[in-house]
Amino acid sequence: MARTQGSHSEITGPRIHAAAQRLFARHGFAAVSMRQIAADVGLQVGALYNYTPDKQALLFSLLEGHMLDLMTAWEAAAPSSGPLARLEAFVRFHIAFHLARPEAVFIAYMELRNLTEENFAKIGRLRHDYEQRLEQILRDGRAEGRFDIADTKLTTLALIAMLTGVTTWYRDGGRLGPEAVADHYWSMVLKAVSA
Amino acid sequence: MARTQGSHSEITGPRIHAAAQRLFARHGFAAVSMRQIAADVGLQVGALYNYTPDKQALLFSLLEGHMLDLMTAWEAAAPSSGPLARLEAFVRFHIAFHLARPEAVFIAYMELRNLTEENFAKIGRLRHDYEQRLEQILRDGRAEGRFDIADTKLTTLALIAMLTGVTTWYRDGGRLGPEAVADHYWSMVLKAVSA
DNA sequence: AAGTTAACTGAACGAGCGTTCAGATCAAGC
DNA sequence: GCTTGATCTGAACGCTCGTTCAGTTAACTT
Incomplete structure (x- = not known):
C-alpha cells in the first residue's frame, strides 16, 4: 500500500514538522528516532527523507x-x-x-x-x-x-x-x-x- | 590488563561523575554513551557498572x-x-x-x-x-x-x-x-x- | 486506456546502544 | 606465599539507530 487517498506533499510536510516539534520538545532531539516521527505521522521511516535530507x-x-x-x-x-x-x-x-x-x-x-x-x-x-x-x-x-x-x-x-x-x-x-x-x-x- | 596501579574506587567513582558531567553538559544525556564516559575515564564500559546501577x-x-x-x-x-x-x-x-x-x-x-x-x-x-x-x-x-x-x-x-x-x-x-x-x-x- | 511521476513501502546496511558476566588481575590480610 | 575480594577486561546479548533504495501504488496527464 502506498500513497493512501488524500495524502499529499503539502499535507505530509507540515505534519512531519509538527510531529517532530512535539516529540523533540517532549523527549529531546537525541532521544527521538526518525521511526518515532514517522509512526506519529503514519508513515514508514523512509518516506521522511522525501521531506528532509536528514x-x-x-x-x-x-x-x-x-x-x-x-x-x-x-x-x-x-x-x-x-x-x-x-x-x-x-x-x-x-x-x-x-x-x-x-x-x-x-x-x-x-x-x-x-x-x-x-x-x-x-x-x-x-x-x-x-x-x-x-x-x-x-x-x-x-x-x-x-x-x-x-x-x-x-x-x-x-x-x-x-x-x-x-x-x-x-x-x-x-x-x-x-x-x-x-x-x-x-x-x-x-x-x-x-x- | 586490570586494575592498573593506583586505581581505586575512591578515585574512579569521582572521575566517572566528572566525566559524565562534562560530557552530558556538552552533548546532552541521550547523546552520550556509556562507552564514551568509560573511554574518557580510561576504562572499559563494563567497569562503570561497579559505580552506578545504570x-x-x-x-x-x-x-x-x-x-x-x-x-x-x-x-x-x-x-x-x-x-x-x-x-x-x-x-x-x-x-x-x-x-x-x-x-x-x-x-x-x-x-x-x-x-x-x-x-x-x-x-x-x-x-x-x-x-x-x-x-x-x-x-x-x-x-x-x-x-x-x-x-x-x-x-x-x-x-x-x-x-x-x-x-x-x-x-x-x-x-x-x-x-x-x-x-x-x-x-x-x-x-x-x-x- | 496508456504512460508518467510523485509519494510511499518494505527491507536491508553497518554501526552503535545499554547492560551483563565469566574470567583475569592485583592489592591487601593472614 | 596463599587466599580473598575488590576492580577491571573482553566479549557478547538483543536491540535500535540514521540512512538508502529498489520496487509498488495511485493520482494526474495525454
Whole structure:
C-alpha cells in the first residue's frame, strides 16, 4: 500500500514538522528516532527523507522557522512610539508569543547544542538580531533620560531571561492567565529600568 | 590488563561523575554513551557498572548532588539580618554559585526530562525548597513594608529565571567579571522590588 | 486506456546502544 | 606465599539507530 487517498506533499510536510516539534520538545532531539516521527505521522521511516535530507536539517528548520516567526511577528507588532510604550509592547509581545508556542520555545533553548556548528551560528545570529531590538529600546530610553540603566547589553540579557522564564512554569488553566502574568512582569520591568 | 596501579574506587567513582558531567553538559544525556564516559575515564564500559546501577542513576546522582550542594551552600551563606540584606545576599550567592559550576547548572536545567517520573519529582521538590528560601525573603520584606511586590510567588520565579540566566551568556574573561555582573543584577533586583 | 511521476513501502546496511558476566588481575590480610 | 575480594577486561546479548533504495501504488496527464 502506498500513497493512501488524500495524502499529499503539502499535507505530509507540515505534519512531519509538527510531529517532530512535539516529540523533540517532549523527549529531546537525541532521544527521538526518525521511526518515532514517522509512526506519529503514519508513515514508514523512509518516506521522511522525501521531506528532509536528514534529521539534523529537520531540527534546524524547526529552529529557524521559530526564530523567523518571532522576528516577523515583532516587526508587525512593534509600535513606533516612544521608548516607554515600545518597551511595554515588547514585554507583552515577548510573553504572549512565547506562551503561545511552548514547544517551539523549549526546542529553541534546549537543542542548540545538537545543531552543527554552521547551523548553530545561523540561529545565534537570528537570536542576537532579536535581542538588538530590545537593546535599542533601552538605549533610546536612556538617551531620553527616561531609563536608568547602567549597562544596556546586560540589562537586555537579564530582561530576556526573565521574560522567557515564564515558559518554564506557566501552565494553562493556572492561577494567572497570560494577561495577568504580563501585567506583573511589565510592572517589574518598568520599576527595574525607570529613572 | 586490570586494575592498573593506583586505581581505586575512591578515585574512579569521582572521575566517572566528572566525566559524565562534562560530557552530558556538552552533548546532552541521550547523546552520550556509556562507552564514551568509560573511554574518557580510561576504562572499559563494563567497569562503570561497579559505580552506578545504570545510566539513569548516574544522571540522577549528578542532579541530586548539585541541588544538595546548592541548598547547603545557601544555608551556610545566608545571613540572619533583615530582608533587604538577605535579598542582596541571595542575589550575590545565586549568581556566584551558578557561575562557578556552569556544567552542573546546564545539566540541572536541560536534562530534567530524561529523569524517570520518580526522580523528576525528587529534584522538583529540592528546587521548590530552594525557591521557597527566596520567596520567604520577599514575603518578609513585604510584611515589613520595604518591598512592593504584587505576587511573591511570581516575583520569585521571575527573579530566579533572571539570575540563572547569567549562565547562558557569561564567559570567563569577558567584559564583566562575576562581581561586576552581580552588582548590576542586584541593582536591577533592588529597584524591581523596592517600595 | 496508456504512460508518467510523485509519494510511499518494505527491507536491508553497518554501526552503535545499554547492560551483563565469566574470567583475569592485583592489592591487601593472614 | 596463599587466599580473598575488590576492580577491571573482553566479549557478547538483543536491540535500535540514521540512512538508502529498489520496487509498488495511485493520482494526474495525454
